[in-house]
Amino acid sequence: MKLLLISNSGTPLYHWRKKEIADFLGGRKTFFVSAANISNPRKYFEDARKSLNEVGVNLNHLDLEENPNNQLEQVEAILMGGGNTYHLLNELAKAELMEKLRSKVKNGTPYVGLSAGANISGPNILTTNDWNVLASTFFEALGLVSFNISPHYLDPHDKKNFSGESKDDRIKEYQEFHSNNVLGMEEKTMIAVADGNITVAGEGKVKLFIKNQNPKEYKSGEFFTT
Amino acid sequence: MKLLLISNSGTPLYHWRKKEIADFLGGRKTFFVSAANISNPRKYFEDARKSLNEVGVNLNHLDLEENPNNQLEQVEAILMGGGNTYHLLNELAKAELMEKLRSKVKNGTPYVGLSAGANISGPNILTTNDWNVLASTFFEALGLVSFNISPHYLDPHDKKNFSGESKDDRIKEYQEFHSNNVLGMEEKTMIAVADGNITVAGEGKVKLFIKNQNPKEYKSGEFFTT
Numbered sequence: 001m002k003l004l005l006i007s008n009s010g011t012p013l014y015h016w017r018k019k020e021i022a023d024f025l026g027g028r029k030t031f032f033v034s035a036a037n038i039s040n041p042r043k044y045f046e047d048a049r050k051s052l053n054e055v056g057v058n059l060n061h062l063d064l065e066e067n068p069n070n071q072l073e074q075v076e077a078i079l080m081g082g083g084n085t086y087h088l089l090n091e092l093a094k095a096e097l098m099e100k101l102r103s104k105v106k107n108g109t110p111y112v113g114l115s116a117g118a119n120i121s122g123p124n125i126l127t128t129n130d131w132n133v134l135a136s137t138f139f140e141a142l143g144l145v146s147f148n149i150s151p152h153y154l155d156p157h158d159k160k161n162f163s164g165e166s167k168d169d170r171i172k173e174y175q176e177f178h179s180n181n182v183l184g185m186e187e188k189t190m191i192a193v194a195d196g197n198i199t200v201a202g203e204g205k206v207k208l209f210i211k212n213q214n215p216k217e218y219k220s221g222e223f224f225t226t
Numbered sequence: 227m228k229l230l231l232i233s234n235s236g237t238p239l240y241h242w243r244k245k246e247i248a249d250f251l252g253g254r255k256t257f258f259v260s261a262a263n264i265s266n267p268r269k270y271f272e273d274a275r276k277s278l279n280e281v282g283v284n285l286n287h288l289d290l291e292e293n294p295n296n297q298l299e300q301v302e303a304i305l306m307g308g309g310n311t312y313h314l315l316n317e318l319a320k321a322e323l324m325e326k327l328r329s330k331v332k333n334g335t336p337y338v339g340l341s342a343g344a345n346i347s348g349p350n351i352l353t354t355n356d357w358n359v360l361a362s363t364f365f366e367a368l369g370l371v372s373f374n375i376s377p378h379y380l381d382p383h384d385k386k387n388f389s390g391e392s393k394d395d396r397i398k399e400y401q402e403f404h405s406n407n408v409l410g411m412e413e414k415t416m417i418a419v420a421d422g423n424i425t426v427a428g429e430g431k432v433k434l435f436i437k438n439q440n441p442k443e444y445k446s447g448e449f450f451t452t
Contacts, residue, residue, distance in 0.1 A: 164378035
């Protein structure tokens with residue numbers, strides 16, 4: 001299994017690490033899923049296509065409105081775009097793509113996940129920062145990795161200035177109900193997963209939360225297993 | 227109907243506006259719901275009881291583990307504590323208290339809602355910042371007011387530093403699926419709702435998001451209707 005999971009930074013689209021994405025895709029026929037975008041998924045695809053074209057990636061659209069099941073056979077690599085995680089999972093589940101995607105990636109199709117697209121590679125999406133604005137009841141995700149992901153991770157803030165919950169508080173709440181690990185990923189940070197080995201790259205750190213233990217931090221060039 | 231809805235600031239508990247809470251409760255037999263707290267709801271009640279005792283409020287516990295339906299008759303005022311909104315709503319729904327609470331408050335029982343407790347006074351909880359860590363499928367709330375509430379509201383941040391969605395982005399996403407208004411409430415800010423008139427108090431501002439319009443801001447002493 002080959003995954004590249006990215007806690008993205010928005011502007012300009014993918015600029016910060018386009019080269020790594022292109023290298024990872026390695027010239028395969030790549031399909032982009034833009035369904036995490038609520039307001040204009042087609043424009044999101046067009047923007048991504050233009051941006052990645054500059055590094056030689058010729059992106060196709062796996063448009064969930066257009067019989068995506070028929071296109072699946074052609075898919076040699078998947079780029080799962082960011083946006084609202086609840087919306088993305090809901091659209092994939094409604095299109096009955098979850099089991100087929102899971103199976104394809106487990107059988108070796110390379111998968112790049114950006115923020116929401118990284119989120120759905122875990123067992124469930126309950127550690128997303130996104131709001132469930134569509135009242136979706138789909139929570140179970142692709143389960144390509146055993147740990148949950150929380151992109152756009154931030155270290156705890158000073159509660160004197162703002163008393164709302166930190167990401168650490170929320171991950172602790174999650175682990176009151178679930179026993180699996182959670183990986184907080186700062187922006188502009190990514191992990192490459194290859195046969196169970198996880199390597200960190202990018203500008204920030206990741207933080208692995210193991211239930212009832214102190215979290216462990218890893219930076220670019222470091223690796224870990226779970 | 228008499229509501230006091232508070233975007234709370236945590237430490238020390240209720241310190242910043244205890245006096246207003248005591249005045250609003252006006253010596254009525256008040257029951258505290260601590261079920262938004264995941265890790266230790268009983269301790270949360272004890273802390274609240276001690277804190278409000280200093281301003282002459284003798285708080286009772288509406289403990290959802292202890293046949294709360296039997297206690298409802300005695301309830302003259304309700305203090306709905308903060309924590310995880312999904313957990314709170316799930317516990318209230320499981321205890322079959324939603325309809326009875328709604329009816330009591332609509333018939334005049336004063337209601338104070340703190341953060342998650344304020345959230346559930348709207349039509350649904352889909353604008354909470356909290357994570358649905360328990361995979362709850364209860365989203366419909368008390369509907370005491372027509373607008374949704376988003377406590378711990380923050381103005382948009384500079385996307386150059388952090389590209390994750392702002393509250394404004396998320397509220398816009400919500401209004402792609404729902405037509406009702408959303409009230410963002412900064413910390414240490416509250417609104418008093420009395421027969422349809424809404425008055426703002428506290429140290430911050432509230433921001434009313436009306437679908438397809440520019441949001442309107444109100445500060446302490448200002449009032450509005452919806």
